[in-house]
Amino acid sequence: MDRRQTVFEADARRDWEVCGCSLVCDENARVAAPGAHEPTPTPYFVLDELFLHVDFDKDSHLLDVGCGTGRVLAYVASRLPGRATGIELDGVLVARVRAWAQRYPRLDVRCGNVLDEPLAPYTHFYLFNPFDTEVLVKFLDKVEAEVMRPVTLIHMSDNGERYAYLGRPGWTLVQEGSIQGCRAEDGSLTPVYGCPQTWAIWTYVPSMRKNY
Secondary structure (H helix, E strand, O other), X not given: OOHHHHHHHHHHXXXXXXXXXXXXXXXXXXXXXXXXXOOOOOOHHHHHHHHHHOOOOOOOEEEEEOXXXXXXXXXXXXXXXXXXXXXXXXXXXXXXXXXXXXXXXXEEEEEXXXXXXXXXXXXXXXXXXXXXXXXXXXXXXXXHHHOOOOEEEEEEOOOOHHHHOOOOOOEEEEEEEEEOEEEOOOXXXXXXXXXXXXEEEEEEOHHHHHOO
């Protein structure tokens, strides 16, 4: 069996354990709006790696921007304390998430554009390359305009977009790296992506911007 396929099958088993269904997106999934990217569930091994570098407690509230079928929400429900909300443009995908997430009071999902979503309630934001750089800049502007406390932003598969954060007062790069495959307990690596996918974790502190 293709070792890459075993990774996807492991993800599918975790989906069924947590959600009672598969969270794999239709290969022909449409892009819901200009500037948006097609939904892609984050593999669980990637989430395991990313959240090693993030403080997330029972008072935390994460917004998954472009949540697709809700893989990040499933991860929070099964592995982390605190709450998670997904926002997604595609109403069909939102209906899929609502169907399984209703069993978890700590989860919520909304159909809409994140640029219309109030951001002050959230402590963490998760982005798996959900939109073009032009929209990303508008999102960062909105974060700066609305949040009143320090927040953490996890940007997976940022495709070199970190330049969008540079020079913005209040933003600090906490951790960065790249992921290309899933590493087994014996140290062997199963490639999943055709090339390394870069990621970055940022914090934004409003007081730093106000004092700039």
